[in-house]
Amino acid sequence: MNTYLIHIKGLVQGVGFRPFVYRIATELGLIGEVENRNDGVFIKINCDENALSHFIDIIKKTAPPASGIESIDTIETKFQNFPDFRIVKSNTVSNRVTEVSPDIAVCKDCLEDMKRQSNRIDYPFINCTNCGPRFTIIKDLPYDREKTTMKEFIMCDDCRSEYTNVLDRRFHAQPTACSVCGPEYTLHYQDESIKGISEILNTLSRLFHEQKIIAIKGIGGFFLACDATNEDAVLRLRKLKNREGKPFAVMFSSLEKTKEYAHIDEIEEKLLTSLKRPIVLLNSIKQLAPSVCVGFETIGAMLPYMPLHYLLFEALKLDAIVLTSGNLSDEPIITNNETALSILTNVADAVVTYNRDIYNRADDSVAVVVNKKERISRRSRGYAPSPVNLNSNVEGILATGAELVNCFAIGKYDQAILSQHIGDLKNMETYEFYCESIDRYKRLFRFEPQMVVSDLHPDYLSTRYAIDSKLPHIKVQHHHAHIASCMAENGLSEPVIGVSFDGTGLGDDNNIWGGEFLICDLKNYQRFSHFDYIPMPGGDKVSDEPWRMAVSHLYQYFGTGFIDLGLPFLKNTNPASLAMLCQAIDKKINTPLTSSSGRLFDSVAALINLCPVSKFHAEAPMRLESVIDKSVEQAYSFEINDTIKFEATFKAILKDIKNNIPVSVISAKFHNTIIAVVVEMVNRMKTESGINKVIFSGGTFQNKYLLERVETKLTNQGFNVVSHKKVPTNDGGIALGQLVIAAANNAG
Ligand code: ZN
Ligand code: ZN
Ligand code: FE
Numbered sequence: 001m002n003t004y005l006i007h008i009k010g011l012v013q014g015v016g017f018r019p020f021v022y023r024i025a026t027e028l029g030l031i032g033e034v035e036n037r038n039d040g041v042f043i044k045i046n047c048d049e050n051a052l053s054h055f056i057d058i059i060k061k062t063a064p065p066a067s068g069i070e071s072i073d074t075i076e077t078k079f080q081n082f083p084d085f086r087i088v089k090s091n092t093v094s095n096r097v098t099e100v101s102p103d104i105a106v107c108k109d110c111l112e113d114m115k116r117q118s119n120r121i122d123y124p125f126i127n128c129t130n131c132g133p134r135f136t137i138i139k140d141l142p143y144d145r146e147k148t149t150m151k152e153f154i155m156c157d158d159c160r161s162e163y164t165n166v167l168d169r170r171f172h173a174q175p176t177a178c179s180v181c182g183p184e185y186t187l188h189y190q191d192e193s194i195k196g197i198s199e200i201l202n203t204l205s206r207l208f209h210e211q212k213i214i215a216i217k218g219i220g221g222f223f224l225a226c227d228a229t230n231e232d233a234v235l236r237l238r239k240l241k242n243r244e245g246k247p248f249a250v251m252f253s254s255l256e257k258t259k260e261y262a263h264i265d266e267i268e269e270k271l272l273t274s275l276k277r278p279i280v281l282l283n284s285i286k287q288l289a290p291s292v293c294v295g296f297e298t299i300g301a302m303l304p305y306m307p308l309h310y311l312l313f314e315a316l317k318l319d320a321i322v323l324t325s326g327n328l329s330d331e332p333i334i335t336n337n338e339t340a341l342s343i344l345t346n347v348a349d350a351v352v353t354y355n356r357d358i359y360n361r362a363d364d365s366v367a368v369v370v371n372k373k374e375r376i377s378r379r380s381r382g383y384a385p386s387p388v389n390l391n392s393n394v395e396g397i398l399a400t401g402a403e404l405v406n407c408f409a410i411g412k413y414d415q416a417i418l419s420q421h422i423g424d425l426k427n428m429e430t431y432e433f434y435c436e437s438i439d440r441y442k443r444l445f446r447f448e449p450q451m452v453v454s455d456l457h458p459d460y461l462s463t464r465y466a467i468d469s470k471l472p473h474i475k476v477q478h479h480h481a482h483i484a485s486c487m488a489e490n491g492l493s494e495p496v497i498g499v500s501f502d503g504t505g506l507g508d509d510n511n512i513w514g515g516e517f518l519i520c521d522l523k524n525y526q527r528f529s530h531f532d533y534i535p536m537p538g539g540d541k542v543s544d545e546p547w548r549m550a551v552s553h554l555y556q557y558f559g560t561g562f563i564d565l566g567l568p569f570l571k572n573t574n575p576a577s578l579a580m581l582c583q584a585i586d587k588k589i590n591t592p593l594t595s596s597s598g599r600l601f602d603s604v605a606a607l608i609n610l611c612p613v614s615k616f617h618a619e620a621p622m623r624l625e626s627v628i629d630k631s632v633e634q635a636y637s638f639e640i641n642d643t644i645k646f647e648a649t650f651k652a653i654l655k656d657i658k659n660n661i662p663v664s665v666i667s668a669k670f671h672n673t674i675i676a677v678v679v680e681m682v683n684r685m686k687t688e689s690g691i692n693k694v695i696f697s698g699g700t701f702q703n704k705y706l707l708e709r710v711e712t713k714l715t716n717q718g719f720n721v722v723s724h725k726k727v728p729t730n731d732g733g734i735a736l737g738q739l740v741i742a743a744a745n746n747a748g
Helices: 017-027 049-062 110-114 159-165 199-209 232-239 255-260 268-274 305-317 335-346 428-444 461-468 480-491 539-543 547-565 575-586 597-607 617-625 647-659 665-691 704-716 729-745
Strands: 002-011 030-037 040-047 066-078 085-087 186-191 190-195 216-217 222-228 249-254 279-284 298-302 320-323 350-354 366-370 372-376 385-388 396-399 409-412 413-417 451-455 471-478 498-506 512-520 525-530 693-699 721-722
Touching: 002 049, 017 040, 017 049, 017 085, 030 539, 040 049, 049 066, 085 279, 110 305, 186 232, 190 199, 190 279, 190 320, 199 216, 199 222, 199 305, 199 350, 216 335, 222 232, 222 249, 222 335, 222 372, 232 320, 249 255, 255 268, 255 298, 268 279, 268 366, 279 428, 335 350, 335 704, 366 721, 396 729, 413 729, 451 461, 451 729, 461 471, 471 480, 471 729, 480 512, 480 525, 480 693, 480 729, 498 597, 498 665, 512 665, 525 665, 539 547, 547 575, 547 597, 597 617, 597 647, 597 665, 617 665, 617 704, 647 665, 665 704, 693 704, 704 721
Parallel strands: 030 085, 216 350, 249 298, 279 366, 396 451, 451 471, 498 693, 693 721
Antiparallel strands: 002 040, 002 066, 030 040, 186 190, 186 350, 216 222, 222 320, 249 320, 279 298, 366 372, 385 413, 396 409, 409 413, 498 512, 512 525
């Protein structure tokens, strides 16, 4: 008989791990102790080697559903005698912190308890160690009730006896509550404040059926909801929220109902029903109200994740509700009751609040399955602030991220902690949210930055933040950061072929990059090739007005002759102003050069008159992807010299337009062209460098058609292809890349 010390790292706190260990040990008749420390769970156990491996085996195989074991290390330690097996009091020993659990969807057991436990019948704040709010209510560590926004709710005797019973599912469930002692909802409708869950549900049911819009407080913020099958209601929400063209996410009543409206494969089903409950982009097969998806073939779907959602669908008997962020345009999602009651009432007919504060804001996360793998594109509720494990030490580095789709990251030893989705920093409220969140991460994770790293772009607010910190400051090129982000996520540091496609990022030649082929490691990059430079007439205006890019391409390749072609997308544009635009290009007036792939997709979407004017970020490429005729295998020609030129491509598209070839075919041929460019260029890079590892990163790879095919083609040619899964391929992943590049360069 020996004493063994077992150290378990990963997501093991706030998820019922110690009582789980206690139960196994006592069932096996083993003696010893289990303890929570900042950096994980420590178990001391007396047994022989066989019993030890059996014990660890059971831990691995039956770990609590919300936990995530990263590693289990065992050493034999000085023999110690124990009277029994016990849970010992938490110890704070270092600045190393254990993982902070993201929020977890309500579990099956709690849903059952909600129908049978007398103090929790239809009680919508039910939770246990396997489920419930976490990150959104945590103010500080260690994770104890006093450090959460549950602090002001004093546990009743029943809740306390569960909380202190090691054999109970609610043992040390910090947010545990019941109808006697816990938070409650209030429905604010007209001048009434309605309390009592059954009264609230009855009224809500009536309001939804009367096509009303309801603001509902969720886990990480307020949401706006209405009947997703009712066109009048959805259209009204669209108008009031001033959101013209962007699809709304919906929550379906059940998995079965989701299957009526969308195609779901095995992986998508797993993701939809996972405890993280992200919005999953699915191919729709049956339409809800037309204004939900506004012409897109995909639908952002999620399943209920709060007890209230389940109660609501029981009462409503609707297939699906729209559930969109409760905010105005680009502002962050509203978390505060008073703000919701004063601002959201401009849109909502009624507001549902509850009396527990949301401390950390979190939007719904968004994921899509490509080549049978989950790809996260907005990382927030259910995911943040789970760390990304790295091979290098990034301690003390703050990465300030990009600007439009911002997340920041902090370095703790060999882990990167990425913030939840922050948003567009140019919005003042979002920038405040950014600064406040950095401060909160510093406190929560015991983090004091020694160094900052930002984008190369001097005007990004995230770069300014880095400058203002007065700390040693490293600047990182945007597309190098994209590739490094994907490398870090996948544990790579050796030289790779990087294909970085996105909308915009400042290059080291002061042009705007975005169609980049790099050979790089974590320290340096070499720009192997890129899409041909094209002027952006009107500068920043081009992102809202893709037709400007089409004009620029046409002028570059064919001179002013295109003006007289009678192209449908220019039907309403005055020829004189087109000529002026061309003159501005000649004189280089507000026409910065770009190699952006996003702008190229914009240009084609405008040229075929699919999206000459864009109503939301990246609408043109999204529309272009959504019309693809997948049976088309042909591609257009292109030219590779020092750079990649699309003159032949545009010539052929013009011909196809003239011949009335459908946009679905043109779009497919264009996508196939880009795929061919990537395959050709990557092969050239391999020949020259001998590198066989290919990384894809950048917002353009949110395009499922593109990613699916470039991955498959290059894999079939024997390349080792690596892309994003846990970290967004868009600018939400930039901070991770900045962090590892700074660490690599700092290490010398
Ligand atoms: Zn539960
Ligand atoms: Zn209670
Ligand atoms: Fe980018």
